[in-house]
Amino acid sequence: xxxxxxxxxxxxxxxxxxxxxxxxxxxxxxxxxxxxxxxxxxxxxxxxxxxxxxxxxxxxxxxxxxxxxxxxxxxxxxxxxxxxxxxxxxxxxxxxxxxxxxxxxxxxxxxxxxxxxxxxxxxxxxxxxxxxxxxxxxxxxxxxxxxxxxxxxxxxxxxxxxxxxxxxxxxxxxxxxxxxxxxxxxxxxxxxxxxxxxxxxxxxxxxxxxxxxxxxxxxxxxxxxxxxxxxxxxxxxxxxxxxxxxxxxxxxxxxxxxxxxxxxxxxxxxxxxxxxxxxxxxxxxxxxxxxxxxxxxxxxxxxxxxxxxxxxxxxxxxxxxxxxxxxxxxxxxxxxxxxxxxxxxxxxxxxxxxxxxxxxxxxxxxxxxxxxxxxxxxxxxxxxxxxxxxxxxxxxxxxxxxxxxxxxxxxxxxxxxxxxxxxxxxxxxxxxxxxxxxxxxxxxxxxxxxxxxxxxxxxxxxxxxxxxxxxxxxxxxxxxxxxxxxxxxxxxxxxxxxxxxxxxxxxxxxxxxxxxxxxxxxxxxxxxxxxxxxxxxx
Ligand code: GLN
Numbered sequence: 112x113x114x115x116x117x118x119x120x121x122x123x124x125x126x127x128x129x130x131x132x133x134x135x136x137x138x139x140x141x142x143x144x145x146x147x148x149x150x151x152x153x154x155x156x157x158x159x160x161x162x163x164x165x166x167x168x169x170x171x172x173x174x175x176x177x178x179x180x181x182x183x184x185x186x187x188x189x190x191x192x193x194x195x196x197x198x199x200x201x202x203x204x205x206x207x208x209x210x211x212x213x214x215x216x217x218x219x220x221x222x223x224x225x226x227x228x229x230x231x232x233x234x235x236x237x238x239x240x241x242x243x244x245x246x247x248x249x250x251x252x253x254x255x256x257x258x259x260x261x262x263x264x265x266x267x268x269x270x271x272x273x274x275x276x277x278x279x280x281x282x283x284x285x286x287x288x289x290x291x292x293x294x295x296x297x298x299x300x301x302x303x304x305x306x307x308x309x310x311x312x313x314x315x316x317x318x319x320x321x322x323x324x325x326x327x328x329x330x331x332x333x334x335x336x337x338x339x340x341x342x343x344x345x346x347x348x349x350x351x352x353x354x355x356x357x358x359x360x361x362x363x364x365x366x367x368x369x370x371x372x373x374x375x376x377x378x379x380x381x382x383x384x385x386x387x388x389x390x391x392x393x394x395x396x397x398x399x400x401x402x403x404x405x406x407x408x409x410x411x412x413x414x415x416x417x418x419x420x421x422x423x424x425x426x427x428x429x430x431x432x433x434x435x436x437x438x439x440x441x442x443x444x445x446x447x448x449x450x451x452x453x454x455x456x457x458x459x460x461x462x463x464x465x466x467x468x469x470x471x472x473x474x475x476x477x478x479x480x481x482x483x484x485x486x487x488x489x490x491x492x493x494x495x496x497x498x499x500x501x502x503x504x505x506x507x508x509x510x511x512x513x514x515x516x517x518x519x520x521x522x523x524x525x526x527x528x529x530x531x532x533x534x535x536x537x538x539x540x541x542x543x544x545x546x547x548x549x550x551x552x553x554x555x556x557x558x559x560x561x562x563x564x565x566x567x568x569x570x571x572x573x574x575x576x577x578x579x580x581x582x583x584x585x586x587x588x589x590x591x592x593x594x595x596x597x598x599x600x601x602x603x604x605x606x607x608x609x610x611x612x613x614x615x616x617x618x619x620x621x622x623x624x625x626x627x628x629x630x631x632x633x634x635x636x637x638x639x640x641x642x643x644x645x646x647x648x649x
Contacts, residue, residue: 116244117379118284119253120272122320124260124309125291129326130362132185134289134353135255136192137362141372143193144386147250150243151189152201153182154236155257156264160206164542171418175572175624176201179548185255187422187624191429192363194629203239205264211235228267236271237278251379260288261312273317282380288313288320289353292327292335301329303339310343321378322349324371330354349374360395360428360628363388394432394628401437405642408457410480410497411466412473414442420466422623423494429631430639438639448476453483461649462490462614462642465497467574467621471520478504490614490641492634495575498617499529502579502607505592512583519577528587530580532603546573550598552605552620558595559608559616563637569596571605571620578619579604614641 121135132153139149159165162173163181174187180199189197212235216226244252256272258265276284290306310320323345325331331339331352340347351369356362366372367386376383407427413419424440431438443456445465457463463484465477477497481504484491493501499517506515506528514521517529538544549570554561561567581604584594596606596618609615618634626632 115247116241116249117251117282117381118240118244118275118279119251119375119379120276120284120286121253121255121289122260122269122272122286122313122318123256123258123289124313125293125305127259129289129291130353130359131255131257131289132183132188133359133362134287134324134366135185135253136188137366138287138371138375139189139251139253140192140363140388140391141367141386142251142375143195144388144391145372145376145384147381148248149193149251149253150195150197150201150249151185151193151253151255152203152240152243153185153255153257154239154268155183155202155204156262156268157204157257158206158209159204160210160542161202161204163545167413167416167419171416172421173574174422175547175574175621177549177572179572181547181574183257184418184421187425188359190624191425191627194627200239200242203236205267208232208235208239208267229270232267233271233274236268237275240271240275260309260316266316269313269316269318276318282378285321285375285378286313286318287322287324287375289324289326292325292331292339294327294329301327301331301335303335303342306339307342320345322351322371322374324351324353326353326355328355346374349378358395358398358428360391360398363391364395390629394429397432397435398428400435401431402435403643403646404437404439405461405639405646406439406441406459407639407642408441408443408460408463408480409466410443410445410448410463410477412445412468413466414444422621422626423464423466426623426626426632426635427639429626429628430635433631433636434639434643436639436643438642443480445473445476445480448479450479453479457483457489458487460489461646462492462638464638465491465493465500467495467497469496469519474500474520478507482508485609485612485615488613490638490645491612491616492638493617494623495619495621498607498619499577499579501615501617502528502587502592505587505590505609506583509590509592510586517577526583528580528583529577531576532578535576545576548572550605550620551600552596553599554606555593555595558593558606559614559637560595560606560618560634563633565633568599571618571622572624573620575619579607613645614638 142149161181172184178198182202186197336350427438477500506512512526515526516524518527594604605619607617622634
């Protein structure tokens with residue numbers, strides 16, 4: 112079979128958390144910067160249909176695509192690096208694969224055959240891998256296989272990759288194996304044996320790695336690279352060092368220095384040129400050489416987990432660079448905020464973001480934080496649950512609606528200022544049933560947001576069940592909190608602002624999902640700017 116699209120598979124060895132997603136995104140960036148239309152896909156070997164039902168302790172942030180898929184957070188890296196939207200085709204789990212195969216079996220599509228891992232599951236995996244390639248939108252598809260080789264649950268994926276490589280033929284599909292070269296301080300040496308073993312494990316499944324990307328804390332010298340090449344049966348130029356970087360945004364340039372793009376393109380029989388990274392490098396240099404510093408509080412209940420607010424943290428990096436400002440994020444656990452502690456934890460901040468979330472834990476602390484920043488005129492951005500908390504706080508403390516709440520937290524509240532969306536009331540399944548993906552939003556002229564976006568119709572991504580209860584709209588507006596963004600079809604309120612405040616914005620959607628290096632999100636850019644103004648005035 113002759114295919115125009117080239118495929119690159121990225122597998123992991125030795126250890127998890129080596130950063131396959133960042134390596135895949137960095138390689139894609141280098142290929143995109145040489146005018147190859149490149150996309151990245153992640154195959155996750157767990158049985159959940161998607162990460163939407165996984166809590167952040169299990170899986171970090173759940174990233175949402177334009178078409179409303181709840182996906183792995185690596186898709187966020189892909190979009191931030193490439194500035195090209197991903198879709199549900201870019202993330203596939205074992206659960207999804209099996210669900211499809213079982214549905215086909217129920218429909219009788221296998222014509223009485225015994226349904227087996229090979230060929231039925233592997234065929235389904237191969238089909239999912241090729242969906243993006245066949246769309247003719249891409250010259251190169253990079254497929255990242257989650258997990259570590261040798262895991263039982265990865266086996267069908269590895270087998271599918273082996274078959275595809277054989278079917279697609281030479282120069283059409285290659286395997287990059289990401290591994291760890293640990294430094295043993297007692298021996299004072301970098302060790303290659305774990306890599307040798309994981310390459311061997313891959314070979315047991317019939318796959319010869321074409322390129323090794325070696326994560327390391329110390330430089331790999333030439334002798335060590337030769338040793339790795341010889342024992343792992345790859346060309347010397349195909350042993351790529353991936354040394355720890357101070358920021359993930361350095362990785363494309365580090366891979367360029369190591370020649371990863373060159374060796375990849377050579378093995379795919381494609382021409383290489385000097386990648387155009389002008390814009391990227393301007394961003395990196397602004398990020399690393401800030402002229403100012405602001406400190407912004409991030410208030411949530413998962414702040415101890417570095418991956419749970421990934422897209423928000425990255426959006427601050429993009430917005431910081433746009434403002435030539437270093438944004439120090441101070442993570443504040445909402446459960447520790449109460450009337451006695453709030454001032455000591457927030458008074459020194461230049462701005463506060465109240466994070467998205469689900470469930471009751473920590474919400475009173477979030478409400479306390481909103482009250483403090485509203486009264487003390489500290490810039491505020493509330494995202495999703497954060498916006499809902501701002502509405503509750505205003506209702507309780509300004510409108511004096513006692514025990515106002517969201518029906519998510521208190522089903523019998525006398526003032527359900529945040530309530531379940533009508534069509535959500537009959538849904539019982541949890542997975543994939545929220546309001547998801549990109550929706551239009553119309554902005555009110557002369558509002559903060561209209562000035563920030565500089566247009567009146569925007570499209571932003573959602574992930575929620577509850578909403579601003581329009582029954583309270585008139586009363587809330589009359590008291591000074593304005594609704595400045597609506598869904599044009601349903602009239603749902605998407606944005607609130609406070610007039611008598613330097614910068615107070617709450618959005619029902621998630622702006623952080625759409626911030627990229629090439630296009631920092633305007634709301635984050637404006638929020639950081641407001642923090643800067645506040646900082647200079649205090
Ligand atoms: N729990 C809230 C809802 O479902 C907010 C969700 C969120 O912050 N993503 O509406």
